[in-house]
Amino acid sequence: MLINGAGGGVGHLAVQLARWKGARVIAVASGKHEALMRDLGADQFIDYNKTSADTAVHDVDLVFDTVGGTAASRFLKTIRRAGALFLAFPLGFDAQDEAELLGITVSSTQVRSSGAQLKKAAPLLDDGTVRVVIDSTYPLASAARAHERAEQGSIQGKIVLVLE
Numbered sequence: 001m002l003i004n005g006a007g008g009g010v011g012h013l014a015v016q017l018a019r020w021k022g023a024r025v026i027a028v029a030s031g032k033h034e035a036l037m038r039d040l041g042a043d044q045f046i047d048y049n050k051t052s053a054d055t056a057v058h059d060v061d062l063v064f065d066t067v068g069g070t071a072a073s074r075f076l077k078t079i080r081r082a083g084a085l086f087l088a089f090p091l092g093f094d095a096q097d098e099a100e101l102l103g104i105t106v107s108s109t110q111v112r113s114s115g116a117q118l119k120k121a122a123p124l125l126d127d128g129t130v131r132v133v134i135d136s137t138y139p140l141a142s143a144a145r146a147h148e149r150a151e152q153g154s155i156q157g158k159i160v161l162v163l164e
């Protein structure tokens with residue numbers, strides 16, 4: 001499984017859940033995330049500033065693209081026939097026809113609060129199988145600063161707002 005944007009809020013959790021499920025994980029992110037990605041269990045790391053992941057890798061079963069948009073179609077050539085492309089941000093993806101010709105399933109979903117899923121996740125957090133990495137923390141009253149941090153990009157893990 002290849003995870004693009006692996007250092008971010010969604011990506012770093014996807015890396016850990018994929019490892020938990022037994023996948024061989026290729027993490028794609030900027031170089032500053034390499035040590036964390038290896039620590040979280042990624043089998044291979046690709047710095048997208050040095051190597052184009054979509055051409056460096058072939059025949060993966062699944063690409064989870066957290067960056068998404070129009071550029072996600074470049075990963076179709078990275079996936080084996082009957083494989084899958086999952087988009088965290090599907091807006092702008094316009095290569096459904098090409099995906100169909102290649103036999104690749106493209107899907108997306110919108111996160112919803114689910115007590116049942118959190119109940120399953122809790123033991124994984126308790127026993128350290130999944131770790132939430134914190135990029136930065138702000139009091140709720142400084143939420144604007146949190147947004148400024150988000151706008152800077154290159155986030156590693158989650159931004160947390162603290163209720164006091």
Ligand SMILES: NC(=O)c1ccc[n+]([C@@H]2O[C@H](COP(=O)([O-])OP(=O)(O)OC[C@H]3O[C@@H](n4cnc5c(N)ncnc54)[C@H](OP(=O)(O)O)[C@@H]3O)[C@@H](O)[C@H]2O)c1
Binds near residue numbers: 005008028032087089
């Ligand atoms: N469908 C849903 O329910 C759902 C839920 C949550 C989020 N989302 C969406 O998913 C996307 C990601 O959310 P997030 O919270 O993970 O964002 P984030 O924390 O900002 O993470 C994005 C990551 O992508 C990396 N990145 C930026 N450009 C890249 C590139 N060209 N190639 C590879 N990596 C790149 C960034 O760091 P580096 O550049 O340093 O590697 C960063 O770590 C957003 O569009 C968000 O709206 C969807």
